[in-house]
Amino acid sequence: MAKQIEGVYEKVYECAKKEFLQKGFKDASLRVIAQEAGTSTGSIYTRFHNKQGLFHAIVYPVVIELKSWFLNAQESFHQKDVDYQKQNMFEHTGIETEEFVAYIYKHYDVFKLLLQCSEGTEFSDFLDQLVEIEIEYTVKYMEATGDDVLRKENISAEFLHIVTSSYFSGIFEIVRHDMKKEHGMLYAKQLREFYYAGFSKIYKW
Structure with missing residues (x-):
């Protein structure tokens, strides 16, 4: 099992807030969030399931x-x-x-x-x-x-x-x-x- 990098999800939250605030939920991109946070979209899907799940978590x-x-x-x-x-x-x-x-x-x-x-x-x-x-x-x-x-x-x-x-x-x-x-x-x-x-x-x- 891959070890989670410390602080990565805090960075995801930060970048997701920025993306959602700029574009709204519908137009926000998980790919952009992942790139900005220095992680993969797969990692976000594993943790949050989808974009709705990420918004929910925030x-x-x-x-x-x-x-x-x-x-x-x-x-x-x-x-x-x-x-x-x-x-x-x-x-x-x-x-x-x-x-x-x-x-x-x-x-x-x-x-x-x-x-x-x-x-x-x-x-x-x-x-x-x-x-x-x-x-x-x-x-x-x-x-x-x-x-x-x-x-x-x-x-x-x-x-x-x-x-x-x-x-x-x-x-x-x-x-x-x-x-x-x-x-x-x-x-x-x-x-x-x-x-x-x-x-x-x-x-x-």
Whole structure:
């Protein structure tokens, strides 16, 4: 059995990121990645099976860690008593947004891949998955606090989905516009305050 050269797969990851970012998933070439990494396409196929497998290896750890953190943050808040939820919603969303954006900057290249280069992969609906989690726990908040504006027909389910989707798309503009971290953190704070003011009007907080 051939011995693996130390550091070769770190180099493959680095070169694959560059190739995917430049050309997108569909047009990226394993041959080019292999050449840049100083290895063979056969070696990449042996380790990752195909181009999809290589893309998966790069982005999946970040996706699963973010989704796990996001779900835990939502569930932890949901388990608090009703008075706590009502009194601390704004503060909670502020902390959550700050941590969310900090994580984006920690893995900036991966989020560029997810948002701009993932067409044709299993991750093309990544943003939709986050939106669905947020909607699920927004509805739980409504039910727990008695402020169920959906049942009262203050808003529709379609409206909730559109607004939530536009909020997350807005957050990820920090990646699409290549914002520096300091600017991106401020932008995300202002965006959260803007959306919170709208929901405060709907909920009559």
